[in-house]
Amino acid sequence: MGHDTNYHMTTEEFRKHGYAAVDWVAGYLERLEEFPVLSTVAAGDVRAQLPPSPPESGEPFDAVLADVERVILPGITHWQSPNFFAFFPSNSSGPSILGDLVSAGLGVQGMLWATSPACTELEAHILDWLVELLALPDRFRSTTAGGGVIQDSASSATLCALIAARERATGGATNREGVRRRLTVYASTQGHSHIEKAVRIAGFGSDNFRLVAVDDALAMLPDALDDAVAADLSSGHTPTAAVATVGTTSTMAMDPLRAIGEVCRRHGMWLHVDAAMAGTAAVAPELRGFHEGLELADSYAFNPHKWMFTNFDCDAFFVADREALVSALTILPEYLHNAATESGAVTDYRDWQIPLGRRFRALKLWFVIRHYGAEGLRHHVRRHVELARRFASWVRDDDRFELLEPQHLNLVCIRHRDGEEATRRVLEHVNASGAYLTHTKIPDQTLIRMSIGGTWTELPHVERAWRLITENA
């Protein structure tokens, strides 16, 4: 390739080192169970092994890969371990990893349709596939006034939704004048922290963010939402958007979408639905009841990078009216003018997101869906849900522990009946024994969260976690 290959890795070398990297990844996946999930390094341990200055001369690839094993691996918390039950799954898979490899190899920028038509068209198409796979409302299809786009995360999806809502509520004035009015945003007390972060970033201010009360199942109370909106209206504020969550991070609580959607409709508010974790479960018809009423939403997001065997980052974000989003985010400088954009016949995804540039992320999702097929995805989601139900039944049968009911999907939350200290002690013991679970507080009681969704998690791993939980209880 060319005449001056000084310093470059040639394609022959790339083949050789590429095989070695593939072998290393395969070997890593085969050894996953050998590692304690939570890295045991102390702060600074990894850096202490790195040279203070960058190398003046290049080094052989073998040396770099050897340092991944020697320096990096001890500092890894193994999200792909079958014994990872913390936070939420961030499961990956062979086809996803290889989709990312092909994407990196192509090295394209999908900011405009013209800068790689396949990057835009595959994405629009696969997001339509997701509408079908999850039985989402048709208004989210690209063949209607709506459509889908891949964001890096649910955080960015919510931020985009709030910006579109802000523009709609002010007739386009906010982008010009700034946030001059008190625009209020609503989520339940159980909504994810990224919602408040987005409220701040977009200039609404935390003071204008309302935490709406929840019922015993930790689901938003639509009447409480209605009351909060009424109070803000009577204060002269502008109720702008509500974010409903199906599958809260803390306990997988399910906000009632239809009732919330009706409140939003009545007040002309934007409804964004955050299904980051739970959304994937909708691949199985018997599990998708939590989407009831979703047709009232203006936007919706879920993360294939959580539970759909697709590497981070891959958040699927849908809007019912793409014009609202695009008009809020578009700016077209001269150097981006091109015939395709001016024809109006194409989608330029730069106008659907915060940054300008974008990777070809649809490839990995395409690889995953084609590899597993709809039936493979359903199989594994059902398997994880069944494992969680089994785990919950063990908790119910054990007098020492209390289960948070209702238990939804693949998350089980428990506490020791002896109280806070006992619960904390159990968690510490489990995490010191090679598995990894995390906690939450409802409202001031610690709950251990057992989140099941790893690609390689099987019954024996769940049984082992339960053994670790109970053996010192």
Next chain:
Amino acid sequence: MGHDTNYHMTTEEFRKHGYAAVDWVAGYLERLEEFPVLSTVAAGDVRAQLPPSPPESGEPFDAVLADVERVILPGITHWQSPNFFAFFPSNSSGPSILGDLVSAGLGVQGMLWATSPACTELEAHILDWLVELLALPDRFRSTTAGGGVIQDSASSATLCALIAARERATGGATNREGVRRRLTVYASTQGHSHIEKAVRIAGFGSDNFRLVAVDDALAMLPDALDDAVAADLSSGHTPTAAVATVGTTSTMAMDPLRAIGEVCRRHGMWLHVDAAMAGTAAVAPELRGFHEGLELADSYAFNPHKWMFTNFDCDAFFVADREALVSALTILPEYLHNAATESGAVTDYRDWQIPLGRRFRALKLWFVIRHYGAEGLRHHVRRHVELARRFASWVRDDDRFELLEPQHLNLVCIRHRDGEEATRRVLEHVNASGAYLTHTKIPDQTLIRMSIGGTWTELPHVERAWRLITENA
């Protein structure tokens, strides 16, 4: 791995398919010159070849990879082609692609130090290496009150800078109250469109965004900045931040950092420096003059994913006072509480960025720097700059064309002396002949931009582009 491997790609299969994917990428790189750079598909051509519904059953990996070749490849605009001279380079390299492969294989989430210490520590460390490689001010090192972090793009870096600036200017009030005051932001008329986009997103409003006049070299006039700030102060507004650009997207113009920084200091304004494209040139001491005065900046960003052989996304963002950034972006819900965070001894990068989640992007940058060494990076940057100088000299020697002076670094802007139509015709001819260049307008005259920075771009490719430009002129 586990007991139920139904539908999963086994590690044995992963090896086999992984080698095939590596071979495909290597083969793609070897064939780069065979393709017209700009995809020739029409709108909808790619989608038309995709089945309307997702497959019910899984498909063999070979079929998927065959469809990458058959369906995707014709829809690719080849950013890695040696004949790609459009926009800016988004160059990649073997070590970068393999760094991304290892990152995908590890599949970790680096939102907290604890969720993979190596992800955070390698990133902090490599960003310190970049401070040394580019001779950036010491105050951007993680060992001071400052530090670096990888963002997805310069857009997000500027947005983060504006949010930190907003908080500093209002004593922390904006996050609570929203953007209640008229906070003004300044950039030159040549600043990138993402600056105005960030101004809108963060709720400042475009009306509070000032486009500052430039000199004949299209560099910001510090006196004009001073005047604009004075006018806003006298109107009771709050001048909050200036964004200076070294290496504008349009023409690689260089704003004078020291003079701008002095204006900012005088008025207590945040100075963010956007060196997205040009920053990499600072690896060569004789090219880094444009950073003169950078020690007056509060934040700085450049994109290794443009010119440093590192795949998108990889923007290196530095702040002189990390507390300003972190306090503007931090929210710590119960489910993210952990001992390491509470110790205060670690960095949690979730507080340095818009989203919560983050990939292990430092790996590819580490692979690249170790593969090339400082001398390899310098070699190729100098090579690209030398190619641009040669190209500029051909333009100067040709009566039909006019060169935009001063010509900086690896970008050359030219126009046909016969006027708009002739210039446009030349551009269309070149792009119809397999190369790819884009245009800008200064102020209302079209200029063809010749941006040289492809990994595989050599003298013959630049000579061919010149031949295409001149043969129909």
